Amino acid sequence: xxxxxxxxxxxxxxxxxxxxxxxxxxxxxxxxxxxxxxxxxxxxxxxxxxxxxxxxxxxxxxxxxxxxxxxxxxxxxxxxxxxxxxxxxxxxxxxxxxxxxx
Amino acid sequence: xxxxxxxxxxxxxxxxxxxxxxxxxxxxxxxxxxxxxxxxxxxxxxxxxxxxxxxxxxxxxxxxxxxxxxxxxxxxxxxxxxxxxxxxxxxxxxxxxxxxxxxxxxxxxxxxxxxxxxxxxxxxxxxxxxxxxxxxxxxxxxxxxxxxxxxxxxxxxxxxxxxxxxxxxxxxxxxxxxxxxxxxxxxxxxxxxxxxxxxxxxxxxxxxxxxxxxxxxxxxxxxxxxxxxxxxxxxxxxxxxxxxxxxxxxxxxxxxxxxxxxxxxxxxxxxxxxxxxxxxxxxxxxxxxxxxxxxxxxxxxxxxxxxxxxxxxxxxxxxxxxxxxxxxxxxxxxxxxxxxxxxxxxxxxxxxxxxxxxxxxxxxxxxxxxxxxxxxxxxxxxxxxxxxxxxxxxxxxxxxxxxxxxxxxxxxxxxxxxxxxxxxxxxxxxxxxxxxxxxxxxxxxxxxxxxxxxxxxxxxxxxxxxxxxxxxxxxxxxxxxxxxxxxxxxxxxxxxxxxxxxxxxxxxxxxxxxxxxxxxxxxxxxxxxxxxxxxxxxxxxxxxxxxxxxxxxxxxxxxxxxxxxxxxxxxxxxxxxxxxxxxxxxxxxxxxxxxxxxxxxxxxxxxxxxxxxxxxxxxxxxxxxxxxxxxxxxxxxxxxxxxxxxxxxxxxxxxxxxxxxxxxxxxxxxxxxxxxxxxxxxxxxxxxxxxxxxxxxxxxxxxxxxxxxxxxxxxxxxxxxxxxxxxxxxxxxxxxxxxxxxxxxxxxxxxxxxxxxxxxxxxxxxxxxxxxxxxxxxxxxxxxxxxxxxxxxxxxxxxxxxxxxxxxx
Ligand code: SRM
Ligand SMILES: Cc1cc2nc3c(=O)[nH]c(=O)nc-3n(C[C@H](O)[C@H](O)[C@H](O)COP(=O)(O)OP(=O)(O)OC[C@H]3O[C@@H](n4cnc5c(N)ncnc54)[C@H](O)[C@@H]3O)c2cc1C
Ligand code: SF4
Ligand code: FES
Numbered sequence: 001x002x003x004x005x006x007x008x009x010x011x012x013x014x015x016x017x018x019x020x021x022x023x024x025x026x027x028x029x030x031x032x033x034x035x036x037x038x039x040x041x042x043x044x045x046x047x048x049x050x051x052x053x054x055x056x057x058x059x060x061x062x063x064x065x066x067x068x069x070x071x072x073x074x075x076x077x078x079x080x081x082x083x084x085x086x087x088x089x090x091x092x093x094x095x096x097x098x099x100x101x102x
Numbered sequence: 103x104x105x106x107x108x109x110x111x112x113x114x115x116x117x118x119x120x121x122x123x124x125x126x127x128x129x130x131x132x133x134x135x136x137x138x139x140x141x142x143x144x145x146x147x148x149x150x151x152x153x154x155x156x157x158x159x160x161x162x163x164x165x166x167x168x169x170x171x172x173x174x175x176x177x178x179x180x181x182x183x184x185x186x187x188x189x190x191x192x193x194x195x196x197x198x199x200x201x202x203x204x205x206x207x208x209x210x211x212x213x214x215x216x217x218x219x220x221x222x223x224x225x226x227x228x229x230x231x232x233x234x235x236x237x238x239x240x241x242x243x244x245x246x247x248x249x250x251x252x253x254x255x256x257x258x259x260x261x262x263x264x265x266x267x268x269x270x271x272x273x274x275x276x277x278x279x280x281x282x283x284x285x286x287x288x289x290x291x292x293x294x295x296x297x298x299x300x301x302x303x304x305x306x307x308x309x310x311x312x313x314x315x316x317x318x319x320x321x322x323x324x325x326x327x328x329x330x331x332x333x334x335x336x337x338x339x340x341x342x343x344x345x346x347x348x349x350x351x352x353x354x355x356x357x358x359x360x361x362x363x364x365x366x367x368x369x370x371x372x373x374x375x376x377x378x379x380x381x382x383x384x385x386x387x388x389x390x391x392x393x394x395x396x397x398x399x400x401x402x403x404x405x406x407x408x409x410x411x412x413x414x415x416x417x418x419x420x421x422x423x424x425x426x427x428x429x430x431x432x433x434x435x436x437x438x439x440x441x442x443x444x445x446x447x448x449x450x451x452x453x454x455x456x457x458x459x460x461x462x463x464x465x466x467x468x469x470x471x472x473x474x475x476x477x478x479x480x481x482x483x484x485x486x487x488x489x490x491x492x493x494x495x496x497x498x499x500x501x502x503x504x505x506x507x508x509x510x511x512x513x514x515x516x517x518x519x520x521x522x523x524x525x526x527x528x529x530x531x532x533x534x535x536x537x538x539x540x541x542x543x544x545x546x547x548x549x550x551x552x553x554x555x556x557x558x559x560x561x562x563x564x565x566x567x568x569x570x571x572x573x574x575x576x577x578x579x580x581x582x583x584x585x586x587x588x589x590x591x592x593x594x595x596x597x598x599x600x601x602x603x604x605x606x607x608x609x610x611x612x613x614x615x616x617x618x619x620x621x622x623x624x625x626x627x628x629x630x631x632x633x634x635x636x637x638x639x640x641x642x643x644x645x646x647x648x649x650x651x652x653x654x655x656x657x658x659x660x661x662x663x664x665x666x667x668x669x670x671x672x673x674x675x676x677x678x679x680x681x682x683x684x685x686x687x688x689x690x691x692x693x694x695x696x697x698x699x700x701x702x703x704x705x706x707x708x709x710x711x712x713x714x715x716x717x718x719x720x721x722x723x724x725x726x727x728x729x730x731x732x733x734x735x736x737x738x739x740x741x742x743x744x745x746x747x748x749x750x751x752x753x754x755x756x757x758x759x760x761x762x763x764x765x766x767x768x769x770x771x772x773x774x775x776x777x778x779x780x781x782x783x784x785x786x787x788x789x790x791x792x793x794x795x796x797x798x799x800x801x802x803x804x805x806x807x808x809x810x811x812x813x814x815x816x817x818x819x820x821x822x823x824x825x826x827x828x829x830x831x832x833x834x835x836x837x838x839x840x841x842x843x844x845x846x847x848x849x850x851x852x853x854x855x856x857x858x859x860x861x862x863x864x865x866x867x868x869x870x871x872x873x874x875x876x877x878x879x880x881x882x883x884x885x886x887x888x889x890x891x892x893x894x895x896x897x898x899x900x901x902x903x904x905x906x907x908x909x910x911x
Contacts, residue, residue, distance in 0.1 A: 008907045016648075017647050021907050021908045056647070058623055059621065067449045069448070069449060082448045102910075
């Protein structure tokens with residue numbers, strides 16, 4: 001059973017951008033791609049915990065702002081030669097509202 | 103009567119032997135050449151750039167037909183020799199014509215190995231060896247879509263890259279899990295795989311081909327694991343085999359290749375052989391460097407000088423795919439008796455591995471940063487004892503014994519006998535001598551005189567550096583084209599021109615018009631494009647999502663995710679009220695560290711993102727604006743106390759610095775831009791390592807440009823001297839505007855000036871008065887839109903971007 005939490009309207013996250021949602025376990029980054037897909041990752045880079053929410057977003061990836069690791073938004077895996085993974089969360093959009101399963 | 107020399111094989115090794123022979127004994131032989139291909143002698147290596155559209159067939163001819171005529175050589179192009187009669191000393195063509203020889207030179211090269219698969223004879227299944235193959239590929243790319251390249255070695259990847267540039271969807275099939283396994287180890291291969299994928303190539307690694315299928319022409323490739331892939335073209339690049347049938351049929355001793363001794367003589371003393379068709383001490387060959395060595399030795403013996411011996415030596419390899427820098431040499435895999443030194447910076451796509459045995463360097467793989475390749479290669483060939491430089495050698499020649507000097511002048515440090523051009527074995531000393539002796543000015547002239555960089559071209563950068571350092575500022579560099587990033591094959595310059603020529607106004611228009619490979623671009627091209635559009639079109643709508651976080655939120659991100667805030671302190675001058683305000687604000691937001699920066703202002707470190715807008719509102723209230731310590735923009739204007747207080751001061755450097763900062767703050771530039779004004783030549787504000795520096799003297803103001811104090815220290819060039827403050831400011835505005843319009847993104851003034859030359863900057867800013875005024879005017883106009891304080895604006899309007907979208911728990 002998935003437990004959906006309402007996050008906020010899609011428009012409040014910039015396209016090719018991100019907003020942070022705080023939780024008791026730490027920040028979660030909510031991403032919106034250029035085609036309006038929404039993804040959520042734990043806001044810590046697998047490299048040295050850089051805040052992924054602050055990175056540059058392209059396709060379904062984000063480049064970490066600290067040392068440019070590129071993280072896949074759907075799996076949370078570092079792409080390419082880097083290895084590491086950050087937690088990802090299921091999301092859905094209904095009637096323009098983002099929901100997350102924490 | 104002259105003796106008759108017959109050459110079979112009009113390729114790179116054979117004709118090089120003739121060139122060497124003509125140098126030694128131009129009159130000795132009556133020379134006849136037979137070549138299977140219907141052309142003069144061309145540079146086979148350059149077929150890759152021809153396929154990639156960077157060169158034409160005409161441009162890769164080494165010796166056209168006129169060359170043969172000029173040297174009295176009879177060329178039979180398009181004629182194949184099918185028979186050698188060693189007893190009568192005759193060769194026979196396919197058409198049955200017979201020619202006599204006194205000496206015979208075999209240079210028949212090699213044949214691409216075609217896997218013995220079902221379907222390998224179908225139309226559309228080819229190799230990559232000669233002009234005919236390239237023609238077939240170019241033709242196929244016009245009407246078909248999909249291509250499969252079998253073989254992920256050097257040749258396969260160059261074929262794949264070329265076909266992709268011609269618009270095909272290309273899949274590379276490789277039997278191993280390491281690309282170019284003759285030259286690379288797994289980590290380097292992984293990096294390359296990644297970059298090639300980003301360029302748009304597809305890969306099927308660890309796949310073994312079982313069959314090629316199709317009715318009229320090739321339609322698909324089937325693999326041993328049962329999968330298959332549709333295709334319109336198959337290029338086999340799985341290896342080469344020495345072309346020995348002719349020699350064998352004449353009873354000349356062959357194993358894998360035509361067996362030769364150290365003088366390049368075959369088993370028959372009248373018959374010599376060079377090139378890929380030979381086998382020397384058990385080894386066969388696939389790169390031109392050793393073949394050209396063989397050509398020298400063979401010519402020496404044909405000229406009957408009889409002194410040279412061929413000894414095979416280590417070779418190095420590079421890949422001719424734009425944007426991928428790769429170097430490998432020697433035994434780079436290592437074993438139990440060797441030690442590895444490894445450096446990896448995945449974020450910058452750099453990987454280096456050095457293999458050391460008994461204190462000697464025996465192998466190297468460099469990926470992404472290859473400037474030190476020549477140096478490592480030299481250490482390997484010389485067998486230098488590296489124990490004393492072991493700790494630092496991974497960082498390159500310039501980290502041995504000194505710091506603060508970047509790699510740009512790496513050739514300066516090489517000894518005269520260091521090899522620069524691996525293909526043609528040309529040393530640094532030869533090139534420097536040729537440049538000074540024959541007054542050479544261009545790369546082409548050096549190529550013509552020394553052959554350096556005339557074959558595969560991968561040492562072009564080093565040769566240009568030698569030209570630059572031998573000629574100083576007289577050298578006119580033709581910048582080699584480097585793709586902006588993996589999303590395009592266009593260079594920075596080409597993209598900038600396209601923006602103007604095609605009137606491209608937004609990032610998405612640009613990406614469509616210029617065929618960007620990834621719809622959203624990537625983190626390295628987007629910020630560059632945003633800058634180019636912004637500096638080209640006054641009405642451009644800035645795209646915050648294409649800016650690095652620091653510029654997006656107007657503060658510097660720190661390692662723990664907090665931010666630093668640096669308010670502007672005009673000319674480094676402050677007062678008690680300002681300091682009090684900063685102190686109060688630091689208390690209010692619990693700023694953990696307050697630091698005086700190296701740029702004469704105050705850094706408030708460790709601020710939480712949510713607090714930024716509130717803190718800025720307070721700072722605005724106290725009269726501060728953003729210091730842009732985060733931006734590719736004007737940073738600080740550093741000043742000294744100057745004539746107001748200092749006993750040596752000649753002019754009011756502090757006051758002028760403040761005026762200059764008020765004029766230039768807020769401007770966006772290709773990279774950060776720093777200014778300083780010193781009150782006298784003692785230069786306490788360090789104006790001679792700034793992008794723009796003013797040194798006041800009694801009679802006016804000396805203007806200096808292109809300094810840099812960071813990674814690679816560079817003192818400024820002297821631009822000119824002016825008499826008044828107003829002039830100093832106008833020159834500053836004009837210089838900054840020229841830099842804004844002309845430099846590549848992330849190119850500071852120092853490398854920019856080295857690229858375009860101080861003279862061209864002086865011509866536009868100093869000598870041409872009207873042009874200077876026009877440039878300055880454009881700068882002032884763009885400043886009218888740039889000097890709204892971003893902090894005040896974000897504090898008032900964009901607070902939402904700084905706070906969480908939601909808080910739970
Ligand atoms: C704060 C400061 C150090 C300090 O505590 O004094 C500093 C801090 C940083 N410098 Fe610097 N530099 C500071 C003065 C300098 C100076 C000295 C100067 O300006 O007189 C230099 C050498 C002069 C020069 O630039 O030519 C300097 C050369 C660099 C470089 C190398 C630039 C180069 O072209 O070689 C970098 C790296 C870069 O920009 O890519 C850099 C990058 C950085 C960054 C932005 C690294 C980063 O990306 O996070 C640091 C940001 C810290 C922060 O969040 O505030 N910093 N940095 C100085 C801020 C001055 C200011 O008031 O704005
Ligand atoms: C696409 C490509 C890229 C390459 N890139 C590089 C590189 O970057 N660096 C590098 O060092 N090397 C590179 N090479 C390898 C290099 O081109 C070869 O090592 C070199 O050309 C071999 O010279 P050769 O004279 O032995 O053979 P070839 O140049 O092949 O010359 C042999 C000639 O003999 C002719 N011939 C054969 N038999 C007969 C006969 N019976 N009668 C008449 N003529 C005959 C053939 O038609 C051919 O023209 C590349 C090769 C290719 C195909
Ligand atoms: S020198 Fe500059 S970049 Fe390096 S740690 Fe110090 S502040 Fe950071
Ligand atoms: S913390 Fe993300 S790349 Fe280093």
